[in-house]
Amino acid sequence: MEPALGQLTKLTATDTHRLDRAIVAISVNPELGTPVPDTLLRDYVDDIDGARVIYYVTALRQITIVAYVEV
Numbered sequence: 489m490e491p492a493l494g495q496l497t498k499l500t501a502t503d504t505h506r507l508d509r510a511i512v513a514i515s516v517n518p519e520l521g522t523p524v525p526d527t528l529l530r531d532y533v534d535d536i537d538g539a540r541v542i543y544y545v546t547a548l549r550q551i552t553i554v555a556y557v558e559v
Contacts, residue, residue: 506537518545
């Protein structure tokens with residue numbers, strides 16, 4: 489958890505905006521990302537802002553867990 493908190497403090501306002509757009513898109517449609525072979529992960533890159541999120545969705549499809557972000 490600490491490394492993630494450290495990364496958050498380094499994000500600029502622009503980075504946060506780009507990341508927010510990607511996460512909102514995923515929350516509306518969890519199928520957006522491309523499946524990562526042999527895993528439960530999905531890889532999504534926002535075409536407009538270029539933010540990349542690797543994530544998975546729980547079995548009940550109620551929670552999206554973000555495993556990686558790149559802005």
